[in-house]
Amino acid sequence: MSNQALPRPRFNAPEPERGSKAALKVEARTTPLLQGKVSEIPDIVFGWTMRLCGLSVVALLGLIVYQLVVGSQLSWHAFGWKFFGQSDWNPVSDQYGALPFMYGTIVSSVLSLVIAVPLSIGVAVFITEMCPVGLRGIVSFTTELLAAIPSVVYGLWAIFVMVPILREYVQPFLAKTLGWTGLFSGPPYGIGMLAAGVILAIMIIPIISSITREVLTVVPQHQREAVLALGATRWEMIRMGVLRNARAGIVGAIILGLGRALGETMAVTMVIGNRAEIAKSLFAPGYTMASVLANEFTEATGDLYLSALIEIGLALFFVTIAVNGLARLMVWSVTRGQPARSNA
Amino acid sequence: MPDNNFNSAAGLVPEFSVPPISLRRRVTDQAMTGVAVLTVLVVLLPLFAIFAYLVYKGIGSINLAFLTQTPKPVGEPGGGMANAIVGSMVILGIASLLGVPLGIGAGIFLSEYGRNRYGDIVRFVSDVLNGVPSIVIGIVAYGLVVMRQKHFSALAGGVALAIMMIPTIARTTEQMLLLVPQAIREAAYGLGVSRWRTTLSITLRTATSGVITGVMLAFARVAGETAPLLFTAFGNQYWNWDSGQPTAALSLQIFTYAISPFDEWHRQAWAGALVLIVLIVSAVAAVRIAVKHGTLAGA
Numbered sequence: 001m002s003n004q005a006l007p008r009p010r011f012n013a014p015e016p017e018r019g020s021k022a023a024l025k026v027e028a029r030t031t032p033l034l035q036g037k038v039s040e041i042p043d044i045v046f047g048w049t050m051r052l053c054g055l056s057v058v059a060l061l062g063l064i065v066y067q068l069v070v071g072s073q074l075s076w077h078a079f080g081w082k083f084f085g086q087s088d089w090n091p092v093s094d095q096y097g098a099l100p101f102m103y104g105t106i107v108s109s110v111l112s113l114v115i116a117v118p119l120s121i122g123v124a125v126f127i128t129e130m131c132p133v134g135l136r137g138i139v140s141f142t143t144e145l146l147a148a149i150p151s152v153v154y155g156l157w158a159i160f161v162m163v164p165i166l167r168e169y170v171q172p173f174l175a176k177t178l179g180w181t182g183l184f185s186g187p188p189y190g191i192g193m194l195a196a197g198v199i200l201a202i203m204i205i206p207i208i209s210s211i212t213r214e215v216l217t218v219v220p221q222h223q224r225e226a227v228l229a230l231g232a233t234r235w236e237m238i239r240m241g242v243l244r245n246a247r248a249g250i251v252g253a254i255i256l257g258l259g260r261a262l263g264e265t266m267a268v269t270m271v272i273g274n275r276a277e278i279a280k281s282l283f284a285p286g287y288t289m290a291s292v293l294a295n296e297f298t299e300a301t302g303d304l305y306l307s308a309l310i311e312i313g314l315a316l317f318f319v320t321i322a323v324n325g326l327a328r329l330m331v332w333s334v335t336r337g338q339p340a341r342s343n344a
Numbered sequence: 345m346p347d348n349n350f351n352s353a354a355g356l357v358p359e360f361s362v363p364p365i366s367l368r369r370r371v372t373d374q375a376m377t378g379v380a381v382l383t384v385l386v387v388l389l390p391l392f393a394i395f396a397y398l399v400y401k402g403i404g405s406i407n408l409a410f411l412t413q414t415p416k417p418v419g420e421p422g423g424g425m426a427n428a429i430v431g432s433m434v435i436l437g438i439a440s441l442l443g444v445p446l447g448i449g450a451g452i453f454l455s456e457y458g459r460n461r462y463g464d465i466v467r468f469v470s471d472v473l474n475g476v477p478s479i480v481i482g483i484v485a486y487g488l489v490v491m492r493q494k495h496f497s498a499l500a501g502g503v504a505l506a507i508m509m510i511p512t513i514a515r516t517t518e519q520m521l522l523l524v525p526q527a528i529r530e531a532a533y534g535l536g537v538s539r540w541r542t543t544l545s546i547t548l549r550t551a552t553s554g555v556i557t558g559v560m561l562a563f564a565r566v567a568g569e570t571a572p573l574l575f576t577a578f579g580n581q582y583w584n585w586d587s588g589q590p591t592a593a594l595s596l597q598i599f600t601y602a603i604s605p606f607d608e609w610h611r612q613a614w615a616g617a618l619v620l621i622v623l624i625v626s627a628v629a630a631v632r633i634a635v636k637h638g639t640l641a642g643a
Binding site: 042043045046047049050051052053054055056057058060061063064067068070071118119120121122123125126130139142143145146148149150151152153154155156157159160161202205209231233234235236238256259260262263264265266270290293294297298309310313316317320321323324325328 | 370624
């Protein structure tokens with residue numbers, strides 16, 4: 001297909017049924033409408049093949065659900081709902097509870113949102129409303145370059161560069177100024193919930209800011225002009241004319257970022273400390289649902305152990321599906337009817 | 345339209361002086377601009393830090409041995425990741441072979457046959473699939489392939505990555521096909537070209553460069569994935585040419601080395617990360633250049 005010249009539509013398109021009638025051929029070339037019946041079979045076959053491809057996407061989702069549900073049966077029957085309320089995780093005595101992992105996943109994701117949301121919205125606002133046109137492409141390209149770095153490389157950088165910085169400078173500072181809250185107490189290892197939150201924030205900024213940018217561009221220009229005409233400064237215009245109109249879409253972008261943070265595995269596994277405990281301090285090591293899967297899945301010896309891990313995967317799956325579905329609906333509600341975004 | 349009312353009202357107002365903007369409002373305006381610039385700098389800082397550190401640490405550790413040898417046992421210096429580089433390529437090759445045709449097919453369905461309720465369902469499902477954590481996809485591939493074969497394999501890794509590629513490719517292909525003007529399709533139909541031929545030779549052909557860009561985006565996204573390979577491809581310290589056996593992958597090797605306590609392995613992890621990024625970027629760039637200037641150029 002690659003070296004073939006640009007196809008020129010020929011007038012004698014489908015050949016098979018006209019093989020014997022050589023005399024008609026010349027005629028058919030010039031008057032396509034008069035040629036014999038065109039076979040519809042290739043069209044039908046092609047159409048249904050494509051429909052099958054489309055269906056395969058839905059089938060994939062079904063397959064994922066099936067695999068996870070079947071795999072987690074054993075654990076479900078053994079623990080039921082208690083699985084999500086127990087904080088005991090002990091492969092030796094075959095006691096499994098997912099609470100510490102759920103806690104770790106939620107805390108690290110929320111922490112990452114706290115850091116990432118203001119930054120991403122700032123970047124999006126800068127690019128759409130303030131940036132000189134020449135700079136716009138460069139800034140948005142470099143921000144999105146952040147999304148292209150593999151998770152494991154983030155983790156590598158976090159272990160050797162970010163964690164030492166946190167340990168030497170950030171954590172002592174936080175302990176001194178905000179230690180009284182109890183959130184920043186205990187020995188500053190560097191590795192722990194805080195490190196996981198920060199690296200997650202860096203990783204979800206591109207997704208939140210690029211979708212926020214998309215939503216902001218959709219806000220009609222006359223909204224901006226109307227607010228400016230009333231005497232508003234640029235910031236007041238952004239606040240009243242742009243951000244307020246784009247609220248639902250921005251919330252959607254944030255929830256999409258949350259979905260990404262909930263399922264992020266490698267970078268978090270490398271810096272969170274991997275200890276199944278619930279601690280109030282953000283300096284303490286933790287564990288997330290995704291990282292317990294990464295660490296223990298291949299080592300799970302017993303059937304119940306494996307099943308419990310798959311049940312964690314199932315829970316993670318449902319949570320991210322719900323979060324993503326909600327976010328998509330919110331973003332769609334704002335950008336619907338707009339021309340398709342070019343990903344190029 | 346509110347616009348019209350506003351305009352006519354403005355025309356009726358004779359002359360009025362605009363009251364000066366208060367100092368507080370001006371300062372707030374300037375301050376918020378400053379804050380926005382600051383956020384951009386804060387966000388770009390880690391990006392530059394990561395790249396700078398990667399190049400600084402990686403360049404010094406890449407040598408011929410790194411690119412041609414397999415890992416040495418702990419304690420022995422030297423050795424490389426040649427098997428992991430090849431393993432990654434094999435796994436990605438399998439993933440592309442499975443994922444690209446299905447993804448493009450689904451994209452064609454969405455744009456040419458899916459302008460209805462069924463299309464909306466597939467569209468929504470693929471957006472949702474896009475958000476499924478990669479580690480969960482790993483579990484599914486484990487259940488699908490590893491449990492059946494009874495051992496870890498490159499095939500299982502490829503299946504996991506293919507599942508991740510399909511929704512992305514489907515959606516970008518759809519968007520690219522929708523950009524092709526309807527008139528071109530109608531022109532083809534008017535000439536008596538059948539629908540399948542129009543879709544393949546006219547619509548898809550016109551959108552080739554966009555579709556390929558979408559495929560490359562999906563490729564780049566899964567190329568660095570580690571989580572779904574942990575319990576599918578599993579990793580291997582030696583050469584392996586059998587796609588039914590545990591296979592090394594660059595990203596897995598980086599992970600193993602990064603969390604190890606050995607300095608020599610840390611050094612190699614950096615080198616591996618640099619090679620991984622260079623491979624991804626050059627694969628994407630090569631295809632982009634080919635699309636722009638070469639034989640792949642669409643209409």
